[in-house]
Each structure stands twice: as structure tokens, then as C-alpha cells.
Amino acid sequence: MASRHDREHQMSQTDGRDNHTPKDDNLRGTFVSVLLLGAFITAAWFGVFLLFINRG
Amino acid sequence: MHIHRLEKIWIVIGTLMLVVFLIAVGIGAFVMDDHPPGHSKGIKLDPEKVYETPPFDNPRLEKIGENEYNAYIVAYVYGYSPNNIEIPVGATVHFYVTSADVVHGFAIPGTNVNMMAVPGEVNELTYTFDEPAEYLLLCNEYCGVGHEYMATKIIVKG
Numbered sequence: 001m002a003s004r005h006d007r008e009h010q011m012s013q014t015d016g017r018d019n020h021t022p023k024d025d026n027l028r029g030t031f032v033s034v035l036l037l038g039a040f041i042t043a044a045w046f047g048v049f050l051l052f053i054n055r056g
Numbered sequence: 057m058h059i060h061r062l063e064k065i066w067i068v069i070g071t072l073m074l075v076v077f078l079i080a081v082g083i084g085a086f087v088m089d090d091h092p093p094g095h096s097k098g099i100k101l102d103p104e105k106v107y108e109t110p111p112f113d114n115p116r117l118e119k120i121g122e123n124e125y126n127a128y129i130v131a132y133v134y135g136y137s138p139n140n141i142e143i144p145v146g147a148t149v150h151f152y153v154t155s156a157d158v159v160h161g162f163a164i165p166g167t168n169v170n171m172m173a174v175p176g177e178v179n180e181l182t183y184t185f186d187e188p189a190e191y192l193l194l195c196n197e198y199c200g201v202g203h204e205y206m207a208t209k210i211i212v213k214g
Contacts, residue, residue, distance in 0.1 A: 024060075027060060027062050027063075028062065031062045031065070031066065034066075052168060055166065055167050055168045056168055
């Protein structure tokens, strides 16, 4: 019995969505969001680190 | 089992972060002797006998070199002894701090001085005051009903 992922994928191919299932779009969106959040955290970290260096 | 390509990338990123952080902390702690601010040097004293144990039997600022000082400070409810400490600009001060009763904070806002005053332990931190000003030394660890009034001044003249 094909998994739900495989069945969604089969349906998408006949739809013409061409290898992008809705689930794939969600995963891509989540991944990009997480990277953006990571970038913000990194930037904030450097901000505080610079403060620490300057106050030494 | 099938793992999505993005999930594989994410697992690699996560593992890399973990390894980098572990190495950074490991080198810091074991090679560079990094410690949390103030780190107790393992000196233990009986908190009930603080005022009988040198050097805190005489809390003071002591000059040990050309513009270099040791400050032996006792935190208590609700103040610091000695208070209103005066030093010349450019002075390097080694703060040795303990508490006579409960846990207090020892923080100078605008600087990197920020540690705890713990009964039974001596915490040490060194700072050079390059700018003349009146610095606030305040307690940033809740210590009782008078906590918000617990502060004193470090006056850097120059």
C-alpha cells in the first residue's frame, strides 16, 4: 500500500504541479523561515558580543 | 524509510551546530581556563564569620601597584562595605566579593562587571576603569525587602 506521501506525489504529477506537493511547499517555507530566524539570532548575538568587547 | 531532502539538510545543520558549540565550550573551559563571571576560586569561608575572616574582617580598597588595586567587598542586606569607593581614572581593580548573609548581585551597569556575591564563597573579577564618571554598583539578585535600594557608587576621578 503506497504511503500517503507517495499517493500525494502521484496525484501532484497528474495535476501538473510538477514535483511540488503542498507538503513540499510547506517544508520549504518552514526551512526558509527557520534559516531567517537563525540569521536574526546570529545577528543579535554579534550585537551583544560587540557590546561586551567595547565595555571591556 | 524515506527522509525528505530538506530534513536531511536540517539534520546536518543541527549536528554541525552541536559539534561547533561543544568544541568552543570545551576549548574555552579546558584550554583557555574560561569561567563564568566571578568564578569562585574555591576559597570557602564560614559566612557567619565573614567579619572575622581576613581580608573581609577589614573591607577596604587596597593599592597594590601603580594604579592597581584590590577591593575586598562584603555584600549584606542591604548595602556594600566599603561603599562610595573612589579610584583614579585608568585604575585596574581586582574585586574580591563575598556575602555576609544571602545571595546578592554585584553589577556595574555599562561595564562587563556582573557577578554574584555568594555567602561562603569569594568571587573575583578584574576591571579597568578607563572613563571618569560616577558608576553605579548595584545588587541585581533579589535579596529581600530592601533589594531595590541596595546600591552604592564607584567614583572614578580624572
